[in-house]
Amino acid sequence: MPESRFSRKTQQAIKKFTDRIEPFRAFNKWIDAIAAGSITRKALVYYGVGGIGKTRLISELMSDLEKRNNINGTAVNIIFASMDVNEYNSPSTVLMGLRKQIKFPCVLFDYGMVKYMSSIGKNADQIKEFIPKNSVIWDITGDILEAIHIPVGLIDKIAIKLREKYSIQFKEYHNEIEAIDSCKRNPEELSERLPHLLGIDISVAAKNKNSMFSIFLDSYESLYRRQTFQLSNGDPDEFIQELLLSSEKTLFVIGSREYIKWEQKDPSWNEILDQHILDYLSDQDSDYFLRSVPIPDESIRKSIIESSRGLPLYLDLCVEIYLRNKNNSLSAYDFLIPTNEIIPRFLSHLSEDERTLFTALSYIHFFNFNIFEILIRELNIPIALSDFEEITDHSFVLKVENLDGIYKVHDNFYEYVINNPTVSGKSMIMDKIFSGIINYLNDNKKSIPYESMVVFYPNVMNLLSYLPEPSIAVGEKFIELSIYLIDAGYWNTVGAISGQILKKRPQDERIQFLFAVYLRRTGRLENSIKMLESINTENALFGNYKDYISYFKADTLRVMGRYSDALKLFIEISEKNNNGSDKELYLKCQNQIGDLTFLFGKFSDALGVLESACTEGNVNSILFAETLRIEGHIYRFNFMLDDALGKYINAMELARKFNILGLQGKLYNNLAESYCWLDPDKALEYGEKSIDINKNLNAPVEYGKTYAAMSIASSMKGDFSSSLKYSDLALSTQEQVKYLGGIVYAYGSYCFMYIKKGDKDKFLDYYNKMKKLVGNLGALEYTMLPYYLYLNAPELQDISKNIQWIDYGKTLEVVKSILKI
Template sequence: MSVCPTNFDEKVECSFVDRKEFIEAFENTFQNIGQKNYSILVYYGVAGIGKTSLRKKLPTLLEKHNKSNQPTRVIWTSIDFATEQYRQPYKFFEILSSQLHQKYGIKFNSFDIALATYLKKINPHSPLVKENYSKDSIVRDVLDICDEFVPVNLIPNVYSLAKSLPERYQKWALKRKEDISKLPDFEPTEIYERLPVYLAHDLADYLQNTSESAVIFIDTYEALWEKERDKGSFNSRDEWFRKLIENIQKSCLWVICGKESLRWEEVDEDWKNYLDQRKIGKLPEKDALDLLKQCGIIEKDIQNILIESSEGVPYYLELSIDIYRKIKQKEQPTPRNFAKVPEGIFCRFAKYLDREEKETLKVLSVPRYWNRELFKILIEKFNTGYPATSFSELHRFSFMDVDEEGKCSMHQLMRKSLQDYQDPDLKKEVHNFMLDFYSNQLKDLDIKAITQENENALTEAFYHAKESLEAEKLCEWFISVSDPFYRAALWQLITPMYEEILRILEAELGPQHPNVATTLNNLALLYKSTGEYEKALPLFQMALAIREKILDPQNPDIASTLNDLAELYRMMGRYDKAFPLYQKIFDIYEQMLSPQNPEVAMALNDLALLYSEMGNYDKALSLYQRTLEIVEKVMGSQHQYVATVLDNLALLYSQMGCYDKALPLYQRALDINEKVLGPQHPDIATILNNLAGLYHYMGEYEKSLQLYQRTLEIIEKSQGSQHPYFATTLNNIGGLYASMENYERSLQHYQRALDIREKVLGSQHPNVATTLNNIGLLYNNVGYYEKSLPFYQRALKILEDSLGPEHPEVAATLNNLAIFYSNIGKYEEALPLFERAVDIIEKKLGLNHPYFVQSMSNLISASGNLVNEWSQYYSFYGIIYFDTDNKIF
């Protein structure tokens, strides 16, 4: 630690003193990099003990090493978790890779591709802008040859893509293509969890190729647990950091500074072999004396009182040196000028400050960071009297820090002392000003162009808002300013803020307040957006319970939460839970509104959608027809909502086998939406997917394939490759390839769809059963009968449990399972399955449905024992189930 304040007299220089044992520990560990799998040196101790100053000293030893003509270079960088954004894993990885690239030209190709894919998945509406990437970034080079970064198209063929890129990428692509090619199949949370692995691979490749070593310094490590100590296990907060270390073996030294020792052995005892943890205690008296001499304090009586009063804590010793220099500018210091205990040192320091210095420091203690521009604004706004031209002089105090980018901050102990010292009204006034300052940077944001500066502004505005606003105002303010970030899919940024607001509201307003319900609902929407359905569910339920208790039964907020909860249940495949909620919404709207109100039409549409998914097509048909009548009358024949209902109705006709009725409705819906929304809107993809399915049913495979491929491109751009709709289209393309007898490509698409669905929807969702059924049928068609059986059995169990025993999809799986038994000669087991399938299809779909004809042919074949003869000329009709996209308003 310096124990060396920056001088007011430029001619006097103080060198770093003390901490020899800690410097020697670093030198020994550094010299032995590579002897162990991991090298981790930890310095810990109380605030002000000198950890940060030590961390700033150690890199000078590395620079000295590099200048001494050693055979291998050492690369290094430093990150301080005092900056709140750096505590988010992907921001930490981003800044770490950026620093190493800027300083040493290291390429992070795998990480850049992975991070770009993650950002594209969570924010599919926003194109990646090549100007945001360095000139030699692989993402920028990809954007130079492609209109957009679309992972589903680019990454599976990364080696082929590399051939179109500069030659430097080809070696990387050859080594890492298998890892990278899996990215489109991962959901965003999985990519997020793997980011440290991709970064580690890139850094490890560089170190291996150059035979260099790396040293990474981390400061204020304890900040990872700020406001989070009671959430989850203690060691879960830095799990991502351990994963990074685990994937860079031997050639990297990690130097971590924090208030406490690490407890990683609680996770794995093997960490004891790699952690060298050293507590930084009080500054030895001899070293303190050496420092005072080097800083020009030679009076023995003053030396003695400064050493005694600082109690070996460098922060207090440095502050005492600042006091000495302030006094000496006017007179000769004496022992009476100095406090005898640490608590009194600040008061003595404040006593010798000029009024202008004192007022300026009080104001600067409120913001966490500032730069020269904000410094000027603050001293003018609060009329501190300090000259803006003396910016550098004020920042020479030992407790001030200015980084390479000009961002200034104040030691946490000095901030606390100044805030305790000043008038609370002034502190709140500065908080209010800073809130307005940052809030102004959040106005009129374009969700497609949100920058890092915007994210920083939200983070700092939120910090000041907590100090400025009462709980209700805080809630209202945050809902407003965070909305663009929600729509831009920056959910990782705002989720912890919503979690904190919820704690504040519950503590200050009570758990039954309307704002608590609003925050619960919004937080649940965030969890739903990130696919965390199980976390979202209890929050929606709590929000609904509060609203039903404190609001009128017909209040629109109740209907809103009911709708959110019903949609979540529907997405989870829990139709038995969704149905009564949709019915309740419909009842509320009918009582509040006229039968021709658009809100009633929306409720009818949602209810019809659920009936359709549950296989009750007659009920769904009457509701869709009623919906269409209302929206055409109220909104006009060319409205977007009309297209939605037309698409849903066409889909229903398609499921009922009425293809001639479905086709013109699809075409009309497509024409409307392309005029209203443009050709790349997600609603266009919905219609294209459903229309492609219709052409498939009708045997027009080439038309179908073209539409499916266009659907994939739109969904990838707008919603990401882990969205359930993306899996829907993959499943359908798999079915199309099966019909075209391209079984290898069919299986590839089915497997990708299955992987996404199981990860996003859970293993018991009906859509999972759909793909299982189709994989089983595929294996059956290519003669791998035994492989098909477990897929059919699992699909049947899921469908019967979720949809009931008489759903058409149950009939499809029964039909296919019966085919399996027929193909292996077990007709007595096949016959009752065929009979049951025919009964269901006749009852649910009618005698004229194509599935009825297929199932009857299978039943006649099985019951007549003609299978062996027929199999020479015919195949049993396996029913492939295609997925379709209904739209909710």
């Protein structure tokens, strides 16, 4: 046997569940066995094609279990999660979703989660959003977390108090706690242990409360399809395996489109897994369902059974057709319908207004009440807003679990409607839907939660694959919204859908632009600049966003090391927008100009540019945070590290307040780059946070710089094997994306390591490479200061005069103390 690595309202007739005898029999067999203590755990898997009824089966099993309340005197705790929900984008979020449903204290898991959240930079305010109200953390902190903002440092104190208050349980599982504590602040190691800790808590609760657990996981195949789970080193669902192996008196029920193949790596999994294919409903099951509607005419039931071929969705649609027309002398012939024509036949039985509405809902796939309201307004559909609940009660409309108020049209229904070329006025309907919803999303972007936005945005943008060219006004809206998401760190969402649209609209320069920005953010610089340079900067379809083409072109040139070309472009755009035509773009350019100015060693001039931009008035908080970050760079390269940290920490507060994940990732890198000279342990801690965030964001430029900082921190500690590893990672990462500035930092980390190690020959090898690259770039010479000083090189005289040091004397003192000269 495998072992743990760590030791709706009431349903309508049309929604009535069709009895599946064998699946129920298997479920009852194992739930009874666990309740009786015959076995400690089991994983019951139901797999089959889409539309076969897995979700409905799980829903009915849960409902039946709730009615039974207990099994032979053993109470059952029911927990559910659907893996296709966007909120569940990592193992930790899935585990937290399960944890929130447990009514008993989860002391060990909460302890580990607090440690994990602290390790990835969450403060107490943010932890409030994750930890449920019945957590022991609330018992300890009382009303403090409700009342004030608490610094990150207090998180560890909370963990210490947890140990004190629940000392008995902590003593019983001291090995697990010691293992968590030994992880220090390594997010990856902590994350790996979380399912084990939750499993122990489940086992403790089951034992102490004379109860058992039944955990239902639907749409399980999503774990294998999501990029965020694929990033893990092991199998995407390894954390589920760990949770299962650590949970006693627990039945896992899994709904999946695919057979689970755990036994291929370890055949002993067959002792735990019991897998059942959900075949098409038998004629007997289908007839049972139809009789319960009721449909008394046996000949009509036989026709429906033959047409639907046992697929529950199609049975439901046939029933809806029947109920709408049962007073019209229906016969068996009316239901002899080819299976692939059931959806269009159903649509033909709707009124014109209903058909328009359901077609529109299918086009966008996901919707909430606000979007429903927009649709009936934009399409002039005379349906009352109060009918929303009735609309969502249809068999082909599913509620998205854990995303409050969001629904989706069944995938099979959606795929038929979106790909149906015969819909009358399809382009006109799509155009109205697109413009209405894009306006709504853009106008309300600061109030719509990101987790909802990333559900709606790609599905609405997907309509561009089917539309003629949108108007300039609408184009401005979707460009503005896309840039907003990119700035917030969601460039992967924008990139995925724009890449998909380009397959159908390869000549659309607005979509090329969005995809090029995505390429820039993910480090594919040459592809990005090639695409940006091919776009007509005077394309009228960009409306007021034409200058953003040049802005992102300049931004890409900057990262490629073409600093003079980038600076020239930023100055041109800034001067053009200085009179208020686009104040935000002007301020963005000023930040970039300040950034590039200091790269040429003009620190004082750069500070002047940035400070001038801040006095312009109406600077939004995110732009101001970026200004603070660039000012932090200036102080950091002057080795005025306390000043730099002050700027970065203030910027981080704003990034957290507005939940700008991309900026947080950059700032954790900057904190690591500062602390590597002051406090190596803290630098390594922040470095892990930077890597965790920036790898998830697919931002190699940022985590490549972090590796260089972690190399320097390791050298300061005398850990040269780690230092060499990090320098190698820094260089290979930046060479892959061809970020020349990052290669300079990587060479610098080698130089510092060999200084500390006393290997002058190897130092000179990397010193010469670094000096040559700095010379070729015509910038970044200030990064050579520690190495000129180490060699007492003649270039020291030049660098002291040619660089606008803020206080050269103080800078020299700090560098000498670091080098111990």
